[in-house]
């Protein structure tokens with residue numbers, strides 16, 4: 547069982563590869579992002595530390611959102627008190643992603659100068675919400691976990707432990723490569739990640755030790771229930787994944803999965819292509835403006851025009867205010 551089945555085709559860059567390690571009752575998904583993450587970040591002028599954080603959020607949204615079995619949207623959003631006070635990444639089940647960060651440039655620069663610009667430090671304290679949206683006719687599902695200076699990787703573990711109770715390990719990494727393009731050296735962002743989940747047929751094998759309580763005196767060993775051997779093995783294998791293996795174009799995801807799981811036998815499924823694509827449109831923005839009151843319309847006019855900029859992709863939508871003059875608000879209170 548040392549063979550990795552060839553799969554329909556190599557996933558390549560910008561495609562999520564679902565996989566299964568049946569002898570360990572483990573399922574997961576892996577991705578390496580190249581041109582899509584580079585293009586997404588290139589549309590913004592974020593400081594490097596913020597770009598890194600946004601890329602991590604995109605990879606996490608892709609890894610989590612690509613498990614949805616229906617048409618919809620997975621939205622990951624943080625609201626915190628750190629230099630990056632809001633971070634949004636959303637994944638549509640069509641494979642399209644978009645993301646943006648709101649941040650205080652001075653605080654980010656200070657954090658970078660102090661060497662304290664790691665993802666967890668940039669976010670600070672607040673919450674991470676994960677929303678599954680299946681469209682207007684269904685209710686939204688939302689899970690919220692506290693963020694207290696951890697990385698997105700760590701907060702994902704907290705989420706799965708508390709909300710889903712599925713033993714889960716997530717790895718995220720972001721890096722840059724230098725490549726020659728049109729005779730010049732260019733920087734390009736890359737990102738990658740891996741999620742593994744322990745899903746045995748017998749649910750009692752999924753037991754996880756509770757987090758050590760606060761009552762135990764320091765230095766006293768707390769007796770924790772043992773984790774299942776298969777899950778212990780899977781976690782220790784995932785623990786060997788180096789950041790560069792997740793972003794290096796010379797290490798395709800199939801090769802990484804083979805390195806990790808070849809002794810047990812890993813099976814890969816059809817990859818799902820990911821595209822950097824915003825869902826905004828002129829019609830949508832106009833629809834939004836048409837629900838504004840006349841006062842709100844008046845407040846939005848600058849130099850005789852209303853210009854709305856999409857925060858996700860930077861597209862400017864330019865309107866003549868007359869289009870919305872005296873319009874009755876469609877869903878307004880009256």
Ligand SMILES: [Zn+2]
Pocket residue numbers: 824825826827856857858859860861
């Ligand atoms: Zn947009």
